[in-house]
Amino acid sequence: xxxxxxxxxxxxxxxxxxxxxxxxxxxxxxxxxxxxxxxxxxxxxxxxxxxxxxxxxxxxxxxxxxxxxxxxxxxxxxxxxxxxxxxxxxxxxxxxxxxxxxxxxxxxxxxxxxxxxxxxxxxxxxxxxxxxxxxxxxxxxxxxxxxxxxxxxxxxxxxxxxxxxxxxxxxxxxxxxxxxxxxxxxxxxxxxxxxxxxxxxxxx
Amino acid sequence: xxxxxxxxxxxxxxxxxxxxxxxxxxxxxxxxxxxxxxxxxxxxxxxxxxxxxxxxxxxxxxxxxxxxxxxxxxxxxxxxxxxxxxxxxxxxxxxxxxxxxxxxxxxxxxxxxxxxxxxxxxxxxxxxxxxxxxxxxxxxxxxxxxxxxxxxxxxxxxxxxxxxxxxxxxxxxxxxxxxxxxxxxxxxxxxxxxxxxxxxxxxx
DNA sequence: ATTGACAAGTGACATTGTGTCATATAGTAT
DNA sequence: ATACTATATGACACAATGTCACTTGTCAAT
Numbered sequence: 321x322x323x324x325x326x327x328x329x330x331x332x333x334x335x336x337x338x339x340x341x342x343x344x345x346x347x348x349x350x351x352x353x354x355x356x357x358x359x360x361x362x363x364x365x366x367x368x369x370x371x372x373x374x375x376x377x378x379x380x381x382x383x384x385x386x387x388x389x390x391x392x393x394x395x396x397x398x399x400x401x402x403x404x405x406x407x408x409x410x411x412x413x414x415x416x417x418x419x420x421x422x423x424x425x426x427x428x429x430x431x432x433x434x435x436x437x438x439x440x441x442x443x444x445x446x447x448x449x450x451x452x453x454x455x456x457x458x459x460x461x462x463x464x465x466x467x468x469x470x471x472x473x474x475x476x477x478x479x480x481x482x483x484x485x486x487x488x489x490x491x492x493x494x495x496x497x498x499x500x501x502x503x504x505x506x507x508x509x510x511x512x513x514x515x516x517x518x519x520x521x522x523x524x
Numbered sequence: 525x526x527x528x529x530x531x532x533x534x535x536x537x538x539x540x541x542x543x544x545x546x547x548x549x550x551x552x553x554x555x556x557x558x559x560x561x562x563x564x565x566x567x568x569x570x571x572x573x574x575x576x577x578x579x580x581x582x583x584x585x586x587x588x589x590x591x592x593x594x595x596x597x598x599x600x601x602x603x604x605x606x607x608x609x610x611x612x613x614x615x616x617x618x619x620x621x622x623x624x625x626x627x628x629x630x631x632x633x634x635x636x637x638x639x640x641x642x643x644x645x646x647x648x649x650x651x652x653x654x655x656x657x658x659x660x661x662x663x664x665x666x667x668x669x670x671x672x673x674x675x676x677x678x679x680x681x682x683x684x685x686x687x688x689x690x691x692x693x694x695x696x697x698x699x700x701x702x703x704x705x706x707x708x709x710x711x712x713x714x715x716x717x718x719x720x721x722x723x724x725x726x727x728x
Numbered sequence: 729a730t731t732g733a734c735a736a737g738t739g740a741c742a743t744t745g746t747g748t749c750a751t752a753t754a755g756t757a758t
Numbered sequence: 759a760t761a762c763t764a765t766a767t768g769a770c771a772c773a774a775t776g777t778c779a780c781t782t783g784t785c786a787a788t
Contacts, residue, residue, distance in 0.1 A: 471725050558746095
């Protein structure tokens with residue numbers, strides 16, 4: 321977590337700094353991002369940076385968490401829209417992520433995060449069950465999911481299902497990036513995979 | 525790829541260098557690994573390193589590919605042992621990976637790779653279909669897989685299934701590492717996930 | 729208004745690491 | 759012996775990180 325000093329900063333200074341950091345993390349993966357670039361763009365001295373953050377990692381985590389929070393809120397909206405059908409909701413989330421993210425910078429930030437800090441993101445869903453505020457988030461989601469057509473016998477199964485579809489969505493995105501698939505191609509593959517998971521890969 | 529010079533090296537010098545590199549990449553994730561440490565441990569001058577490799581990334585890729593090749597060969601063995609049941613074979617592969625990897629260094633190398641170069645590994649299976657030598661590997665595998673109980677209508681579906689179970693295995697490992705689960709706990713979760721995928725997450 | 733105490737700001741600096749290059753050395757074919 | 763090519767080497771230029779001693783700002787108590 322950033323230090324208190326960071327949160328005490330006047331609004332506009334904090335915004336500028338965040339904006340500069342987002343630019344840098346959109347430009348290159350986190351491990352290549354340079355603090356020097358960030359402070360130059362934000363116009364703050366080197367020492368100040370270390371007043372606000374432990375290090376680059378600390379800043380990156382903060383930004384990533386912010387973004388993921390937004391995504392989670394959005395996912396809840398979609399879950400409602402799809403009447404609790406978790407796979408449909410995820411498909412629209414993914415579609416939106418691929419083709420409707422309007423901001424190039426946002427897109428690249430998330431792409432760099434997914435490719436090079438995947439461990440953090442992949443567990444974004446899992447983390448829900450540890451942190452306190454996210455326990456509430458999971459409960460929200462659990463309420464919304466329609467389990468009547470799902471093959472689950474308890475809450476644990478539900479968690480596993482969320483993990484499975486997240487893992488596949490995630491993998492699909494990595495595949496898209498590496499093979500440079502079009503949005504359409506990636507979406508096709510994703511849909512087929514989801515169908516396989518829904519009906520089961522083994523014959524009954 | 526390493527430069528020809530590297531392959532021209534006398535056996536023992538090359539071994540020493542590889543050993544030093546593996547140690548370093550087992551110690552820390554690739555982006556924190558230091559060339560300085562590697563050359564110090566290997567006892568070669570700085571300039572020589574750049575005779576052999578483009579950069580750290582080049583060396584890391586080379587080592588990773590070597591390791592993955594070994595894993596692939598092992599997977600084929602298991603596929604035979606399990607009479608073409610791809611899920612059973614993967615479960616044993618995963619089990620072996622968790623509890624029977626004897627070498628602490630090997631284990632850490634792969635762990636660092638999986639956590640911080642996941643994009644490379646996740647596509648290890650996918651890559652099979654691009655590179656030439658790996659096309660042969662996929663054909664080998666395809667021959668061995670028993671598709672009679674699988675819900676596949678063509679080769680494409682089979683590829684997707686391989687991707688799905690790889691993605692889930694991969695995610696499971698990341699989860700284990702981050703939440704520090706025991707081998708046993710991780711294995712339990714994995715088995716349940718595989719069963720969900722086999723029978724389908726939706727009621728028929 | 730002055731003081732003191734604590735919070736925040738600052739940039740020079742030590743340290744560590746990277747990739748390059750000019751030069752030295754070894755190997756080989758003629 | 760010569761010329762040509764491949765390899766070896768470490769000093770160096772450059773870039774980045776994290777720290778620290780010092781400065782500046784804020785604000786409550788007197």
